[in-house]
Amino acid sequence: MGQKLEDAMKITRRAALFGGAGLGLAACATPPRGPAVPIARTRDARVLGLPNERFFFPWDGDAFRTEVLAAQARARQIYGVPRRGQERTIELLAISGGGENGAFGAGLLNGWTEAGNRPTFSLVTGVSTGALTAPFAFLGPRYDAALKAVYTDITPKDVLEQRYLLNAALFEDALADSAPLFRTISKHLNEAMLTDIARAYERGRLLLIGTSDMDAQVPVAWNIGAIAASGHPKALDLVRRILLASSAVPGAFPPVMIDVMLDGQTYQEMHVDGGAFTQVFLYPRSVTRERRANLRHGDHVQPVRAYIIRNGRLTPNPARTERQTFVIAQRAIASMISASGFNDVARIRNTTREDQVDFNLAVIGPDFQDEPKEPFEQAFMRKLYDHAFAQARVGYPWMKDLPY
Numbered sequence: 001m002g003q004k005l006e007d008a009m010k011i012t013r014r015a016a017l018f019g020g021a022g023l024g025l026a027a028c029a030t031p032p033r034g035p036a037v038p039i040a041r042t043r044d045a046r047v048l049g050l051p052n053e054r055f056f057f058p059w060d061g062d063a064f065r066t067e068v069l070a071a072q073a074r075a076r077q078i079y080g081v082p083r084r085g086q087e088r089t090i091e092l093l094a095i096s097g098g099g100e101n102g103a104f105g106a107g108l109l110n111g112w113t114e115a116g117n118r119p120t121f122s123l124v125t126g127v128s129t130g131a132l133t134a135p136f137a138f139l140g141p142r143y144d145a146a147l148k149a150v151y152t153d154i155t156p157k158d159v160l161e162q163r164y165l166l167n168a169a170l171f172e173d174a175l176a177d178s179a180p181l182f183r184t185i186s187k188h189l190n191e192a193m194l195t196d197i198a199r200a201y202e203r204g205r206l207l208l209i210g211t212s213d214m215d216a217q218v219p220v221a222w223n224i225g226a227i228a229a230s231g232h233p234k235a236l237d238l239v240r241r242i243l244l245a246s247s248a249v250p251g252a253f254p255p256v257m258i259d260v261m262l263d264g265q266t267y268q269e270m271h272v273d274g275g276a277f278t279q280v281f282l283y284p285r286s287v288t289r290e291r292r293a294n295l296r297h298g299d300h301v302q303p304v305r306a307y308i309i310r311n312g313r314l315t316p317n318p319a320r321t322e323r324q325t326f327v328i329a330q331r332a333i334a335s336m337i338s339a340s341g342f343n344d345v346a347r348i349r350n351t352t353r354e355d356q357v358d359f360n361l362a363v364i365g366p367d368f369q370d371e372p373k374e375p376f377e378q379a380f381m382r383k384l385y386d387h388a389f390a391q392a393r394v395g396y397p398w399m400k401d402l403p404y
Contacts, residue, residue: 031172033257034268042216045260045267048232055208055221061286067206067223068287071122075204089303091119092357093137094348096280096341097128097273098311100376100384103151104364105133105309107385110148111392113141119305120205125221125281127210127274129311131246135189135224138207139196146188152385156376158184160253174254181253182244189243194228194236201225210274210281211245214255219277245271279341282306282348288355295356305358306348307398314342314363314403342402349402360398 037045043056055064082088095105112118118141126134136147160176197207207224222242227235238258245256248271255270294301316338321331345361352359368387372380391397 031254033270034259034266036215037260037262037267037269039216041262042213042218045262045269047238047258047260048227048230048234049261050223050226050230050232052223052226053230054223056213056218057221057281058284058286059218061284064221064284065287067226068283071201071204071206073204074202075122078203084300087302089119089305090123091121092123092282092304092306093121093125093309094280094282094306095124095126095130095133095137095309096311096344097130097275098279099129100372100381101311101364102129102133103381103385104388105130105137105311105362106147106151107388107390108309108362108392108396109133109137110144111389112396113144114389114393115395122204123206123208123283125208125210126246127278127280128247128249130280130309131209131243131274132185134207134209135193135197135243138200138205139193143193148385150184150188152378152382154184154376154381155378156374159376172254174248174250175252178244178248178253181247182240185240185243189236189240191236194239197225197239198229201229208281209242209246210278211242211256211271212274212276214250214270214272214276216269219274219281220271221281242271246274248272250276275337278344279337280308280310280344280348282308282351285351285354288351291355301356303358304355305360306352307360308345308348308362310341310345310361310363312341312364314345314361315366346402359400361400361402362396362398 043059047053052063052067055067057064079088098104109118120140121138124134124138126132126137132150133147136143136150157180159181160178161180162176163172163174201207205225208221209224211220211222212218213220224239224242227239232238241256241258245258247253248255250272253273255272258269258271260267260269291301317334319331321327349359349361351357364384368384370380370383
């Protein structure tokens with residue numbers, strides 16, 4: 001999310017220089033929207049009518065725990081019940097936001113396949129650009145070629161279309177149109193891919209995508225596998241729109257309006273980039289309270305391993321800041337995003353330590369110094385993809401803890 005939001009700030013800065021001219025324009029209508037869900041009933045609204053189609057973390061921690069237990073039960077029906085001490089390791093993967101830096105995660109995953117030891121993940125989560133990567137990572141090596149294409153073949157025109165600057169700044173809901181990104185998502189996420197996601201869900205695996213509900217000011221984790229397996233005629237369109245929403249940086253891309261039903265009435269929710277709340281997430285602590293109790297009593301627990309792909313750097317990026325209003329604001333936002341990203345990873349690290357979950361972290365290191373000249377610059381993404389691929393194919397050096 002960080003790089004895209006910084007780009008949006010630069011555009012807004014230019015628009016503000018001409019803001020006075022807008023005062024003389026005839027008033028234009030802002031984009032229409034339906035009635036918002038009554039705030040007290042946010043968790044009761046449904047899109048497809050499924051009780052488990054999404055979770056509002058941390059409030060729905062118990063509901064998600066029930067979903068996890070149901071998934072484990074489905075897996076046992078297929079693989080059987082292992083003997084105590086011989087259980088397979090549960091593999092988890094969380095993929096962060098980061099705009100065009102998503103090429104890092106794509107290259108790492110595909111290089112991991114080449115290394116020959118990439119696991120099948122029981123849980124995959126994604127936010128923003130991580131939401132675009134997550135379905136491919138969830139489905140495994142068979143989708144590696146498509147994942148590579150998403151991050152090495154696209155150009156800016158496959159992601160956004162700039163709007164007339166002054167009109168967009170004053171009367172629209174974003175500075176760019178994300179219709180090209182929706183077409184890109186739809187090109188890859190088709191009925192066949194949705195069917196594969198549904199099959200994986202039925203075998204006890206979970207895929208969660210994070211968005212932000214702007215009306216209720218709450219993070220939302222969408223249960224993509226349950227939606228895919230529902231057989232609902234609107235399931236495919238909803239999943240595509242969820243991925244679009246998770247990547248919709250406020251101000252840069254339009255929000256995604258999602259129609260919901262509550263007590264027989266239609267309402268409309270506004271969803272944007274999941275990074276508005278968290279740049280990466282794994283699971284709420286309430287899911288593992290039984291595991292922690294067992295650990296306190298010295299009882300046996302099933303081994304769990306977590307991989308966190310941070311599509312960005314984890315250390316500060318020092319730079320001289322000029323004494324100009326928008327430059328300072330832009331730098332402050334970049335600093336907040338950087339701190340938020342670090343804190344998100346630190347929160348996951350603390351939880352995994354308490355749960356005795358094997359923690360593994362990947363970040364863009366100091367050995368890669370290139371920066372994109374424009375958002376979603378193809379040459380930059382290809383170079384970053386190749387860099388991560390080369391590291392992973394020989395055995396990626398996963399970090400076992402935070403650098404500081």
